[in-house]
Amino acid sequence: MRLITVATCSLNQWALDWEPNCERIKQSIRIAKARGASLRTGPELEITGYGCLDHFLEVDVIRHSWEMLASILLDESCHGILIDIGMPVMHNGNRFNCRIVALDGKILLIRPKMFLANSGNYREMRHFIPWNRPQYVEDYQLRELPEACMKLQASRTVPIGDGLVTANDCTLGFETCEELFCPASPHIATSLVGAEIITNSSGSHHELRKLDTRISLIQEATRKCGGIYLYANQQGCDGDRLYYDGCAMILVNGEIKAQGTQFSLNHVEVVTATVDLEEVWSYRSAPSRGLQSMSQPPFNKYPTDFSLSDPKSDYDPRLSPTPSQPLRQHLPEEEIMLGPACWLYDYLVRSKAAGFFIPLSGGLDSASTATIVYSMTVQMMKALDEGNESVKFHIQRLYGAYHEGELPKTAAELCNTILHTAYLGMATQSSSETRSRAEKLACAIGSYHQDLNIDDVFTAQKSLLTNATGFEPKFKVHGGTDTSNLALQNIQARSRMVTSYYFAQMLPLVRNRKGGGSCLVLGSGNVDECLRGYLTKYDCSSADLNPIGSIAKTDLKRFLRYATTALNLPILQDFLDATPTAELEPITADYVQSDEADMGMTYEEIGVFGRLRKEQKLGPLGCFLKLSHDWRAKLEVREIAVKVKRFYHYYAINRHKMTTMTPAYHAESYSPDDNRFDMRPFLYPPFYESWSYKKIDEAVEKIEKAERERK
Incomplete structure (x- = not known):
């Protein structure tokens, strides 16, 4: 046997958080050393944080990266172990996303x-x-390092490029995040020329059901090529819409040896395993692999007089290979419970806000947002019980502002100091059922809750037009036009946004919060409503953050059903049983507003349209042709055409709303987020007059004709 202990990690880095980022890297190296590791790899661009975006174009970012690297290189507590660190490098006037391998x-x-x-x-x-x-x-000409580093380097140049590092007992190859997802991944060539260890340093974000793809690629890589694979990833919110979901892993020949958490409030998580180099050599004994390796172009290899293994350890009874383990994986509904909660936690503690405010409507969406915040407090209390000092510090700031010197005993107690909720009702539009559900949920999770009506605000705003013009708009159920009906609904929706921000600023003051501060307003528009445009621009979907803005309605229902048991919130069943309604029109004896009736399609159908539009890249005609097969068992072809046309029409006329939408946690691959993910125009020609709709009509005629002829 030739045993070595290797380490990978997940770090909660923050864009441009220079010294804390550097300290987290050092801490991970020290932990790896303490566990006997001779190699440590870390996440992509870990010195800067992955999400610097256009800050990467600033020379300051390059300069400060070298300064932080120098601090690591000169720190003797980081010596005695081979380290692999991510940072940007400028070379010959070009910026490169690099790994720095040092000893x-x-x-x-x-x-x-x-x-x-x-x-x-x-x-x-x-x-x-x-x-x-x-x-x-x-x-590469070293100009950025201080003289103390240059003395250790003993050279003014270092190699830069696609090379390998060879220790006395093995060879290391490298790939970074996206390279794993390419058809011709670097691990193929590097393993063929003898690299036993491949490191992958990633900045990979969470997306529902995405972990399957990542794990299958890593396992397939090492099953096919053999080898020891170290996967490192960032974890947490580093300043943008993405949550990087950790899950650092060590695999050998397709078998998982160690796996870190996917969602966590820990800022440093190190994963180690003891592996046998001889297992790799044995696994690669196939003649066909040997034949391919002989035709593989060679790599430059850079030797270091360092052994990752200790021959004496082969006879040390205290050291043995880490056994294989099954993959630990969360259900999608559990991902919703944990991912956005951890993202909100990072944003809350880093923004130093007083807490969150949610306008609770009594509907499923705002209930989902409130439940996610409650899940956040559950995770915080769990971390507190586990002795997480960082989480304890932030709990003391948030809870101590109301209860000086005390710590909460339950998640509900903590939630009461963090989460403020309010039911913003209307006397004629709001039902007693939604009001009651909102109050019961607030009581179950412990939020500081208000119940109020905004009739006076609505009436005052409505009267402005009447006083100025003499015209009095009416709801449709009272004989008004479609235009006046929509305008009156929008007054309510926008009034709730203004009221939410007012209460978010004032409630901590009302409660005599020590140190002042205001709350962040959380939105509750789901991905399907954004896609369809079924929301008012600048209404209560406008907020500071939206934890469910990229989550489908069908997934939210699964989440609430799961949270009913997982978080012990039986009240959530009432939200699942209720008919989705915006409650923006007056309730009469024979009319209650229904979301799906208003939209002319179900939430499940919107999800299908969303995936065809974004994931499969289909326009109106392509979407219709596919659905003419997929939905043929339940709908006539002409009905399918009507639904497709209706979806693309409303998507087009409402696309402009996405330019102003609240930054949302990214969780769904068909998200219509205009600001980062879905780069499409917001001014479209009329789809109902478009060539694609004419081609749909032609296709309908041809299909119906063919069906008549078959009969």
């Missing part, structure tokens, strides 16, 4: 990323240049 303060290799992530949420080509030269290495 005892000396840089061995700078390895730039070769294939950049440049779709969906990622814009790496905007900030970096890919190292588009496989197996090519040249000299």
